[in-house]
Amino acid sequence: MKEFNIIVTGVGGQGAMTLGMIIAEAALKQGYDVRTTEVHGLAQRGGSIPLHIRFGEKMYTPLILEGEANLIIALEPLEALRTTYFGSKKHKTIFLIDKYKLPPITVSVLGEGYPRIENIVNHIKPFADRIIIINASEIVIKETGNDITSNVFMLGYAIGNKLIPLKEKIVLETIKEIVPKKYLEVNKKIFELGMKHK
Amino acid sequence: MHKVFYKQGKKVLLLGNEAIVRGALEAGVGFASTYPGTPSSEIGITFAEIAKDAGIYFEYSANEKVAFEAAVGAALSGVRSICFFKHFGLNVACESVFPSAYTGVKAGMVIVVADDPSCHSSGQSEEDTRPFARVAHLPMLEPSNAQECIDFVKIAFRLSERFKIPVFIRMTTRVDHMRSVVKLGKIVKGKTRGKFIKDIVYKNFPPYIMDTHEELHKKLDKLKEVSEKSNMNFFVNKNIKNKLGIIVTGVSFDYVMDAMDDLKIKLPVLKIGFTYPLPDKLIKNFIKRFKKILVVEELEPIVENHVKILAKQVNPKLKVLGKGYFPNAGEYNEAIVINVLSKVTRRKYEVDLIAHKKKYLKIKEPKRLPIMCPGCPHRSTFYAAKLATKGMDVVYGGDVGCYILGLFKPLETQDWMFSMGASEGVAHGIRKVSDQKVIAFLGDSTFFHAGMPGMVNIVYNKSNPLIIVMDNRITAMTGHEPNPGTGITAMGDPAKEIQIDAIAKAMGVEDVRVIDPNNVNLMIKTIRELLEKDKVSVIVAKRECQLLAMRKKRKQGIKVAKFQIDTKICKKCGTCLRQLACPAIKEEHGIFKIDKNICTGCAVCAQICPNKAIHAVK
Numbered sequence: 001m002k003e004f005n006i007i008v009t010g011v012g013g014q015g016a017m018t019l020g021m022i023i024a025e026a027a028l029k030q031g032y033d034v035r036t037t038e039v040h041g042l043a044q045r046g047g048s049i050p051l052h053i054r055f056g057e058k059m060y061t062p063l064i065l066e067g068e069a070n071l072i073i074a075l076e077p078l079e080a081l082r083t084t085y086f087g088s089k090k091h092k093t094i095f096l097i098d099k100y101k102l103p104p105i106t107v108s109v110l111g112e113g114y115p116r117i118e119n120i121v122n123h124i125k126p127f128a129d130r131i132i133i134i135n136a137s138e139i140v141i142k143e144t145g146n147d148i149t150s151n152v153f154m155l156g157y158a159i160g161n162k163l164i165p166l167k168e169k170i171v172l173e174t175i176k177e178i179v180p181k182k183y184l185e186v187n188k189k190i191f192e193l194g195m196k197h198k
Numbered sequence: 199m200h201k202v203f204y205k206q207g208k209k210v211l212l213l214g215n216e217a218i219v220r221g222a223l224e225a226g227v228g229f230a231s232t233y234p235g236t237p238s239s240e241i242g243i244t245f246a247e248i249a250k251d252a253g254i255y256f257e258y259s260a261n262e263k264v265a266f267e268a269a270v271g272a273a274l275s276g277v278r279s280i281c282f283f284k285h286f287g288l289n290v291a292c293e294s295v296f297p298s299a300y301t302g303v304k305a306g307m308v309i310v311v312a313d314d315p316s317c318h319s320s321g322q323s324e325e326d327t328r329p330f331a332r333v334a335h336l337p338m339l340e341p342s343n344a345q346e347c348i349d350f351v352k353i354a355f356r357l358s359e360r361f362k363i364p365v366f367i368r369m370t371t372r373v374d375h376m377r378s379v380v381k382l383g384k385i386v387k388g389k390t391r392g393k394f395i396k397d398i399v400y401k402n403f404p405p406y407i408m409d410t411h412e413e414l415h416k417k418l419d420k421l422k423e424v425s426e427k428s429n430m431n432f433f434v435n436k437n438i439k440n441k442l443g444i445i446v447t448g449v450s451f452d453y454v455m456d457a458m459d460d461l462k463i464k465l466p467v468l469k470i471g472f473t474y475p476l477p478d479k480l481i482k483n484f485i486k487r488f489k490k491i492l493v494v495e496e497l498e499p500i501v502e503n504h505v506k507i508l509a510k511q512v513n514p515k516l517k518v519l520g521k522g523y524f525p526n527a528g529e530y531n532e533a534i535v536i537n538v539l540s541k542v543t544r545r546k547y548e549v550d551l552i553a554h555k556k557k558y559l560k561i562k563e564p565k566r567l568p569i570m571c572p573g574c575p576h577r578s579t580f581y582a583a584k585l586a587t588k589g590m591d592v593v594y595g596g597d598v599g600c601y602i603l604g605l606f607k608p609l610e611t612q613d614w615m616f617s618m619g620a621s622e623g624v625a626h627g628i629r630k631v632s633d634q635k636v637i638a639f640l641g642d643s644t645f646f647h648a649g650m651p652g653m654v655n656i657v658y659n660k661s662n663p664l665i666i667v668m669d670n671r672i673t674a675m676t677g678h679e680p681n682p683g684t685g686i687t688a689m690g691d692p693a694k695e696i697q698i699d700a701i702a703k704a705m706g707v708e709d710v711r712v713i714d715p716n717n718v719n720l721m722i723k724t725i726r727e728l729l730e731k732d733k734v735s736v737i738v739a740k741r742e743c744q745l746l747a748m749r750k751k752r753k754q755g756i757k758v759a760k761f762q763i764d765t766k767i768c769k770k771c772g773t774c775l776r777q778l779a780c781p782a783i784k785e786e787h788g789i790f791k792i793d794k795n796i797c798t799g800c801a802v803c804a805q806i807c808p809n810k811a812i813h814a815v816k
Contacts, residue, residue: 011566012568024211024377025211028209028210028211028379033379034211034377034378034379035343035376035377035378036211036376036377037372037375037376037377038375046566046568046569046571046781047566047567047568047569048566059456060451060452060453060455060456061449061452061453061455061456061531061532062372062376062377062378062452063372063453063531063532065456065460065531065532065533065536065551066533066549066551066554066555067549067551067554078563078564078566079566081561081563082563084558084561085554085555085557085558088549088554090549103564103784104564104565104566104567105566105567105569105606105779105781106564106565106566106567107564108775108779108783108784108785109607109608109775109776109779110607110608112564113564114564115561115563119561123560123561126557127557127558146795147795
């Protein structure tokens, strides 16, 4: 495989970074060259946090070229919208989106409108081969009482549905290495729940 | 075990900033110092984690100038040292950086400076620090990925020791914050004890200084010879025949390589890693054979202008292209390089990237502005200041820290941002010429860094802004590094907690109040009272960063009382949501709610609710 390009995006605090790190480390384990990049600093304080991950035989820039993402995992619908132009029909981009909305301050305080999910989907359509919308956070909240592990649910879904060319066993091994011991059991459980989700 | 300790020969994924630390360990570093600043922060965070285990010394100094001087002290005493900061940090350190080229060093010393093209985490200017190497007469190396970070740091230490001169490593955000695969070398246990041996050259005094200046130029001539032969400068597609050649520095090399691949062209490329002194002979030999040279470098056209000078000597008809094709501002990416290469080579990329982006821009999505966290004590300080000054013509002095987020609606209490400590300096000038009331806001770390001279000046030269030091007990924005008020060192040892109120009093401020900013009414009352004073007064708004406080509580198993809005009492006035903009407060279908998952129990909303509808959950 020459290269596989993934963007993981979400809001600071949603675990997009951890999710991306699991994918990147698993790709290295599977023998690929890997490059990733993110912009933090302000992201911890509720800003957008897009993370680019590229793996394959050989690549240089960690930044994915517009239109060349193979998969976009968005932990929040508005953040999916922001990454639209990294997808294209040509590269058969798949958008995997958690439906759970986190309205930014511009919406909640300053009164701008949050686009309807149908509008978001319609806008992304010309840039996507498939758009998959799931209720990851809702399911995870029901299971665990909070949405902290929704990132791992999304990863489970992506691996279970073969959206990422990484082996389940290797991803699970990587989760064990990256997730703190205390939270490992719940993360494994949620990952498996995501794997089975249709 | 931290990744930077993994054993020799292992292939690991490292952040550029982590690779700097590994490079320093492989070079036998014994002393490291910094003042935190993104995009360089993870270098410090990593050193803080590993210094004890590595058996070396690391500190967060009071500011970058002190960090630099401390590293010089270690290097002059024979201990290899590294100091690092963001681009603005170099501005602060500069007054000592320049003479260090004259004095030279004994053990190797490396200065890592991180620029931030596109200002991802810097608000003051989009500074290019490369000219500093030229003015200071210090060599500069520019890595473009994690492997080069390790390799170049090791080379920098060797050069520094051989030529007895500090060496710059210049990073950019994309190099700092890129993870790529590295092959680890051998860690060398560095010396941590040394001895300062007196030498006339350290005195930096005329007339010797003219001699050392002369010597310095000779050193640079020799360093130029090293640059000519360095394998940090290399060719790709060297022997391919084309009218166009490329010269590239830093992370732009990655964009050029991928762009050529996507455009299916192969052009001769010279990648320069040793960027000061530049390898003139190497460049001249390269540019001789072309009709056009494209120089790809972010920010200022420094290499481009140098190539133009060299071209006059060896190829006067050569067209040197760079800025004009490339933007002056902002970081580059592959799309930008593809567009320029398409223009220059007249080869079209299979996708019209501009049209592709235009199609996307048809929808306008609401921005996600960075905001203060739920329970942030800065929010209540700003809210109180805003309410206390309602209807008054008040200027709000801004400074550098998390509180800069007060520039956004609805708080809007940061009217400028210049540099560390400038809230006070600028406030003083305004107060001297204007009748407007002025409040200068600055953080605890900023106060220790550069806020003390501003305060002295206000007292001595008699102006009277109200100074509010927002003391959240930590350097929060860059990653929770301890500062001189925190009471703990970078290596985790207890230290003296330096009291800001005591300093203010010692500086001659007569009215100093220490207030918990979450006591909203007291804050409002005090701000109103102190704004009327003829002399300068200081409020130390003291409350620990809420992220940190919550983390501590969680560790200790302490539960905080969460708050909720009683919908029967709530009159839906929206004061809590619209005036505080706390991320925990939401409005869903006209009903105001507090998200218990992120509420930190600060009780500020409960205090400001005009209908007393917000209560702690029992």
